[in-house]
Structure formats: C-alpha cells, structure tokens
Amino acid sequence: MRLSAIHMLAASAAPVRAFVASAAPSVARFAGGSSGIFSGARQGLRGAVLASKARPVSRTMRMANSQRLGDPIGQMMDKTDVFIFDCDGVIWKGDSLIEGVPSVLDRLRQAGKRIFFVTNNSTKSRKGYKSKFDSLGLSVEPEEIFSSSFAAAAYLEQTRFKDTGKKVYIVGEVGIEEELDLIGVPHFGGPSDGSKGVELKPGFALPHDENVGAVVVGFDRMINYYKIQYAQLCINENPGCEFIATNTDAVTHLTDAQEWAGNGAMVGAIKGCTGVEPTIVGKPGPLMIDYIIQKYNVERSRICMVGDRLDTDVLFGANNGLMSILTLSGVTTEEKLLSPENKINPDYYVNSINDFFPFYT
Amino acid sequence: MRLSAIHMLAASAAPVRAFVASAAPSVARFAGGSSGIFSGARQGLRGAVLASKARPVSRTMRMANSQRLGDPIGQMMDKTDVFIFDCDGVIWKGDSLIEGVPSVLDRLRQAGKRIFFVTNNSTKSRKGYKSKFDSLGLSVEPEEIFSSSFAAAAYLEQTRFKDTGKKVYIVGEVGIEEELDLIGVPHFGGPSDGSKGVELKPGFALPHDENVGAVVVGFDRMINYYKIQYAQLCINENPGCEFIATNTDAVTHLTDAQEWAGNGAMVGAIKGCTGVEPTIVGKPGPLMIDYIIQKYNVERSRICMVGDRLDTDVLFGANNGLMSILTLSGVTTEEKLLSPENKINPDYYVNSINDFFPFYT
Ligand SMILES: [Mg+2]
Ligand SMILES: [Mg+2]
Numbered sequence: 001m002r003l004s005a006i007h008m009l010a011a012s013a014a015p016v017r018a019f020v021a022s023a024a025p026s027v028a029r030f031a032g033g034s035s036g037i038f039s040g041a042r043q044g045l046r047g048a049v050l051a052s053k054a055r056p057v058s059r060t061m062r063m064a065n066s067q068r069l070g071d072p073i074g075q076m077m078d079k080t081d082v083f084i085f086d087c088d089g090v091i092w093k094g095d096s097l098i099e100g101v102p103s104v105l106d107r108l109r110q111a112g113k114r115i116f117f118v119t120n121n122s123t124k125s126r127k128g129y130k131s132k133f134d135s136l137g138l139s140v141e142p143e144e145i146f147s148s149s150f151a152a153a154a155y156l157e158q159t160r161f162k163d164t165g166k167k168v169y170i171v172g173e174v175g176i177e178e179e180l181d182l183i184g185v186p187h188f189g190g191p192s193d194g195s196k197g198v199e200l201k202p203g204f205a206l207p208h209d210e211n212v213g214a215v216v217v218g219f220d221r222m223i224n225y226y227k228i229q230y231a232q233l234c235i236n237e238n239p240g241c242e243f244i245a246t247n248t249d250a251v252t253h254l255t256d257a258q259e260w261a262g263n264g265a266m267v268g269a270i271k272g273c274t275g276v277e278p279t280i281v282g283k284p285g286p287l288m289i290d291y292i293i294q295k296y297n298v299e300r301s302r303i304c305m306v307g308d309r310l311d312t313d314v315l316f317g318a319n320n321g322l323m324s325i326l327t328l329s330g331v332t333t334e335e336k337l338l339s340p341e342n343k344i345n346p347d348y349y350v351n352s353i354n355d356f357f358p359f360y361t
Numbered sequence: 362m363r364l365s366a367i368h369m370l371a372a373s374a375a376p377v378r379a380f381v382a383s384a385a386p387s388v389a390r391f392a393g394g395s396s397g398i399f400s401g402a403r404q405g406l407r408g409a410v411l412a413s414k415a416r417p418v419s420r421t422m423r424m425a426n427s428q429r430l431g432d433p434i435g436q437m438m439d440k441t442d443v444f445i446f447d448c449d450g451v452i453w454k455g456d457s458l459i460e461g462v463p464s465v466l467d468r469l470r471q472a473g474k475r476i477f478f479v480t481n482n483s484t485k486s487r488k489g490y491k492s493k494f495d496s497l498g499l500s501v502e503p504e505e506i507f508s509s510s511f512a513a514a515a516y517l518e519q520t521r522f523k524d525t526g527k528k529v530y531i532v533g534e535v536g537i538e539e540e541l542d543l544i545g546v547p548h549f550g551g552p553s554d555g556s557k558g559v560e561l562k563p564g565f566a567l568p569h570d571e572n573v574g575a576v577v578v579g580f581d582r583m584i585n586y587y588k589i590q591y592a593q594l595c596i597n598e599n600p601g602c603e604f605i606a607t608n609t610d611a612v613t614h615l616t617d618a619q620e621w622a623g624n625g626a627m628v629g630a631i632k633g634c635t636g637v638e639p640t641i642v643g644k645p646g647p648l649m650i651d652y653i654i655q656k657y658n659v660e661r662s663r664i665c666m667v668g669d670r671l672d673t674d675v676l677f678g679a680n681n682g683l684m685s686i687l688t689l690s691g692v693t694t695e696e697k698l699l700s701p702e703n704k705i706n707p708d709y710y711v712n713s714i715n716d717f718f719p720f721y722t
Contacts, residue, residue: 094563095563096563197582198582198615198621200582200615200616201616202455202456202457202616202617203616203617203618204616204618205616205618205619206619220586221558221559221561221586222586223584223585223586223589223630224583224584224585225581225582225583225584225622228584228622228626229621229622232612232620232621232622232626233619236612236620248633250633250634250635250636251593251597251634254559254561255561255562255563255564255565255566256563256564257564257565257566258566258567258594259593259597260559260590260593261586261589261590261593261630261634262634264633264634264636265589265593265630265631265633265634266630266633267633268629268630268631268632268633268634269584269622269626269627269629269630269633270626270629271629271633272609272611272625272626272627272628272629272630272632273611273612273622273623273625273626273629274611275611275625
C-alpha cells in the first residue's frame with residue numbers, strides 16, 4: 001500500500017521527491033534551485049517546492065553541469081547501458097514483489113538496456129534465485145543473476161582453488177553448496193552440521209580436517225557453536241586456510257515484517273574468534289562487477305548500480321566507478337540518506353524504481 | 362609433564378629463562394646486560410646466557426633502575442600487596458590444575474599477600490567458580506573470585522540498572538543468570554533459548570520485549586540464530602538498550618586438548634548485526650580492578666596482575682596502572698611475546714607461577 005501511494009505521488013501532478021543529488025558541502029552547487037531528476041521539466045513543475053531539496057552533487061561535476069537544464073531521467077538513461085539491481089529492497093521485500101517492478105524491467109529491456117541482479121544473499125544459488133524470480137512472475141536468465149553464493153564460487157575459480165586439491169568448509173546454506181558443486185570443489189559443513197554440538201569432557205578435542213583450504217561464511221540460520229569452532233580450527237590451524245565471506249550485511253529481509261540479523265553476524269562470529277579479516281566476495285567488494293565487465297565487455301562508466309543500502313550498494317557503485325541510484329523502497333530512509341552523519345552518497349535517489357518511468361504510468 | 366619439566370628448569374642450576382623485561386625501542390635500556398628477574402643472583406648465575414635476553418624495560422624506569430643489582434623476586438614481592446591471578450592458563454588449563462599451584466598460593470598467603478582470581482569466563486558465577494576451586498583442591502573464598510559474569514552484575518549495580526525497571530536479555534550461560542539473580546535484576550534468554558528457532562513464513566516478525574534495557578553477551582555454547590536475532594532487535598530497536606560484553610577473548614580453554622572459539626565469537630556476532638560496540642566489563646576493561654581497589658582499599662601500584670594473555674591480562678594490567686607478569690603456562694608462547702609484532706609487554710614473564718618460588722622447591 002505504501003508503495004502504491006508513493007507511485008501515485010510520482011505520477012501525480014504534485015512535485016515528486018526523487019532523484020536528488022547528494023549533499024557534500026565542499027563541492028559545486030547547482031547553478032539553479034532544482035536538483036531533482038524528476039524536477040518536472042516535462043510538465044513545467046520545476047521550481048519552488050523542489051528547490052527546498054536542492055543539494056550539491058557529490059560525485060561528478062559533469063552531472064552538476066548538465067543536470068540543470070535537461071531531462072534528468074532521459075540523461076541518466078542515455079548514459080547507462082547496464083543496470084545492476086540489488087534484489088532485496090529493490091525488486092522485492094522478503095517474499096513480496098515490489099509493485100510495478102515487472103513493468104519497469106520490461107521497459108528497460110525494451111529500451112535496449114542490459115539488466116543484472118546482484119544480491120548479497122547467499123542462501124540461494126543462481127538456480128535457486130531463478131526459481132524465486134519465476135515464482136514472483138519475473139522472467140530472468142540464470143546468467144543475469146549474481147548471488148554472493150555464485151561470487152564465492154567465482155572467486156574460488158579465479159584463484160584456482162580446485163588445483164590445490166583442498167576442500168571448503170561451509171558456514172552457510174544450500175546456495176553455497178550448489179554453486180561449489182557446479183565448479184567441482186569438494187565441500188562439507190553447511191546444513192549438514194546444523195544440529196551438531198560439541199562434547200565437553202576433559203581432554204576432548206574437536207577433530208578437524210587439515211585439508212580444508214578455505215572457509216566460506218554466508219548467512220546461516222542454523223549457525224551453532226560446532227560450526228564456529230570448526231571454522232575457527234580451520235582458519236587458525238590449517239596453514240594458508242582462507243576466510244571468505246559472501247558479504248557482511250548487518251541486517252537482511254528474511255521476511256518483510258522486520259529486519260533480521262544478517263551475515264554480518266556469522267562473519268562477525270568468525271572474525272571474533274580468529275582475529276582474521278575475511279575476503280568479501282559480495283558487495284561492496286569489486287569481484288562481481290569485474291566479472292560482469294570482463295564477461296560481457298561493458299564499459300564501467302556506463303553501468304548504473306541500483307540498490308537500497310548505502311554501505312553495500314551505493315558504496316559498491318562508488319568503489320567500482322559506477323553510477324549509483326539509491327531506492328528508498330528498502331532499508332534506507334530519506335532521513336538517514338540526508339543526515340550529516342551519512343558520508344556515502346548516491347548520484348540519485350528514488351522512492352522506488354517505478355520512478356524510472358513516472359510519465360508513462 | 363611439560364610443566365614439571367619447565368619447573369625443573371627453573372629450579373635447576375641452569376640459567377632460567379623467566380621474568381624478562383619487555384622490548385620497546387624508544388625507552389631506556391638496562392645499564393647492565395641482564396634483565397632477568399631470575400638472573401641467578403643468588404647462585405651467581407647472572408651473565409652471558411641471560412645477557413642474550415636483555416631487553417629494555419617498557420614501562421617503568423623505576424624497574425629498570427632497581428632491577429640490575431638486586432634480588433628481582435624479592436623486590437617484586439616487596440612491591441606487591443595484592444596478586445590478581447587470571448585462572449585459565451595460570452591456575453588451571455580447562456579442567457586440569459597446573460602442577461604446583463596450590464603450594465604457590467599457600468606461600469603467597471603465608472607471606473601476607475592478598476590474592477584475587479579474575480577470569481573472563483562468564484559461564485560460571487562466583488558460586489560456580491567456588492565449586493570448581495573446591496573440586497581442584499584449592500581453598501578460596503567466593504569474595505576472592507571475580508568472574509566476568511560477576512563483573513556484568515557489578516556494572517549493572519554501579520549504573521543503577523535496577524532502578525530503570527527494565528530487564529536484561531542474556532546471550533550466555535548460567536553464570537550470568539546466577540549473578541543477576543543475586544542483584545535482583547530480571548532477566549531472560551540464556552540457556553532457556555538454547556533450542557529456539559525462528560519461523561520464516563512470509564510476514565513473520567519475531568516479537569521482542571521492548572522493556573529490555575540491556576543485552577549481556579557472554580560465552581554461549583548454545584548460541585543460535587534466535588538469540589542473535591533477539592539481541593539484535595533489542596539493541597537496534599529498544600531506545601537506549603545497552604550492549605554489554607563480559608569479554609571478547611578470541612579463544613578459550615573449554616578443554617585442555619585444543620583452543621576453542623571464545624566469547625569473541627558471540628560478541629562478534631552481535632557487533633556484526635548491530636554495528637554497535639559493546640561495553641566490556643571483563644578484562645582488559647577497568648571495572649573489576651576499580652571494584653577491588655575501592656572495596657578493599659588497596660594501592661593500585663602495589664597490585665600485580667598475573668595472566669597468560671597479552672591482549673587481555675597484560676593489557677588489563679597496563680591499562681590500569683598495575684604491575685604485570687605473563688605466564689607461559691597458557692595461550693601465549695615465548696616466541697609470540699618476544700616477536701617484533703607484539704606491542705603489549707608485561708613487566709616480567711615466567712614459565713608458570715611456580716617460578717615465584719624456585720629456590721624453595
Ligand atoms: Mg537490498
Ligand atoms: Mg587465561
């Protein structure tokens with residue numbers, strides 16, 4: 001309901017609050033009063049109300065210079081060949097599709113844009129995500145989906161882990177298992193260790209496999225002390241054993257009714273007992289974007305990252321030389337975005353990705 | 362067996378490696394070549410071999426000036442009214458008493474020294490520890506025992522938590538429950554939530570008590586996602602809710618056969634999903650030492666902290682203006698202590714606390 005209200009707002013004659021360039025005191029201000037990409041140029045709505053939202057552009061003078069007079073949506077579309085969408089909070093919330101999304105994706109494809117979905121959720125494989133997209137009535141190819149479970153496997157491929165003959169210990173769920181199966185890397189742990197405990201009689205040592213060369217830590221609803229200890233033993237006692245985190249999101253949307261502790265908890269547990277910093281293969285690390293650029297031969301500066309989190313999605317864009325759009329349809333409020341404490345600024349922000357096509361609805 | 366060998370070394374005519382002042386390039390060096398408190402003064406053993414261990418004293422010129430000529434053990438004893446012993450790795454390892462310890466404690470008491478035991482282990486209360494001491498044949502008073510479970514309760518008393526009428530959510534074991542019972546603070550969670558899970562049907566929100574004013578996180582062998590999520594909700598959603606960590610030790614000795622993931626894992630999990638730094642009531646925080654100084658009216662500079670960890674015990678001493686002795690009978694090797702990477706240096710170090718009385722055995 002909330003989303004359709006916002007959607008109406010965007011489609012109504014009232015000035016829309018959307019696509020506002022971000023605050024950064026030391027950079028150039030817009031010459032004009034309006035910085036909204038939806039500043040109503042087509043309908044002549046630009047002016048007084050949006051002026052109150054005018055903010056300096058943080059990242060590109062180019063944007064600041066060109067945005068004043070033109071059609072910001074059209075300009076953004078012109079500059080973008082590839083849209084990379086975060087999923088949770090952008091496409092869906094928990095198990096609920098965000099209203100209007102299928103139509104937005106269709107129109108982007110019709111406009112010749114390439115689309116990828118990048119999610120830090122590691123509980124599903126690409127194949128698992130394909131089923132989720134299908135069940136929500138969204139038609140996507142598995143190759144368009146970059147989950148952090150896939151990223152973990154891509155990292156192991158890139159680093160020729162298979163050639164070492166070693167195994168992976170998994171703290172995480174089935175998505176990681178399925179992706180490792182696809183690249184032929186032996187693994188154990190994960191769901192199978194979900195109900196294991198430790199015996200604490202004097203003299204007991206938990207045996208661990210010295211041939212584990214990497215511990216992959218993803219979100220794990222069945223996290224327990226056995227897995228934590230097993231991971232600790234591998235990382236601390238197996239020489240050269242890697243600690244790979246699919247992501248470190250503090251919270252996640254298991255359901256859309258509340259925020260749920262995310263993989264930041266599982267990774268924090270393993271960091272806390274080893275003192276080792278993980279290699280992060282998901283956002284905001286560069287791995288997935290480098291993979292897309294290389295595999296699909298696209299130009300970095302013509303990629304736009306669209307997400308609902310400042311510290312993963314927008315940072316992921318900024319770290320990787322992409323354009324970025326924050327959508328308020330997920331975990332980040334406008335208040336948080338615009339607060340002086342926030343140092344991570346997107347190029348634009350929208351209420352939801354429906355705001356990409358406000359004039360056609 | 363290893364310990365008795367070390368003990369023989371200490372008591373033998375061979376030069377003992379013990380009580381070595383610490384390395385810090387920018388401070389004064391000893392005038393002489395020997396910095397070993399066991400430099401063999403009584404037996405005339407001082408000289409060549411120990412000279413190779415000569416290191417500058419890090420913290421007090423007083424020590425550097427006085428140590429060269431005298432009887433280091435005697436001096437250390439003369440300067441100390443109170444010994445604070447860490448337990449695991451000093452008094453026992455897991456469930457095994459370290460050989461010779463009862464006699465060392467008896468002799469210290471006979472010499473009029475006050476003794477306290479300070480442990481970051483929160484799984485037992487003071488009362489629970491008293492039983493453990495008893496079972497190992499060590500006669501101590503409950504008031505001599507400062508567990509981090511007690512410290513959590515002492516912190517809540519100090520901050521008048523009871524007056525708020527709020528409750529505590531526990532990630533941890535029975536020690537914290539028992540200590541909170543003693544101060545009359547209502548609590549829940551802990552062992553009772555050890556087998557709880559979360560339902561993940563669409564729309565489900567885990568209900569949480571908005572009257573939780575503090576989450577206390579201690580070592581918890583039954584850590585699970587339910588507890589992590591419950592703690593996250595309290596800390597993130599209850600205004601003013603405190604996050605109290607009994608300690609953040611990376612590893613601990615559940616058994617003496619291997620190192621076990623410590624409360625660093627549980628605290629890391631809660632940090633990782635909240636982004637909040639905890640208040641640490643155990644070592645190396647000041648709470649327990651301030652409590653002892655105030656309650657027993659002892660002089661800070663006449664307290665000597667004896668422990669087996671650099672980053673908790675020795676840092677605890679340094680942070681609190683105490684003398685400190687590292688014992689190699691626990692988790693820290695001499696190699697680690699003396700490595701250039703180590704920046705935390707005790708005033709002295711010993712093989713085990715048996716080295717306090719090498720000439721009488
Ligand atoms: Mg998201
Ligand atoms: Mg210890």
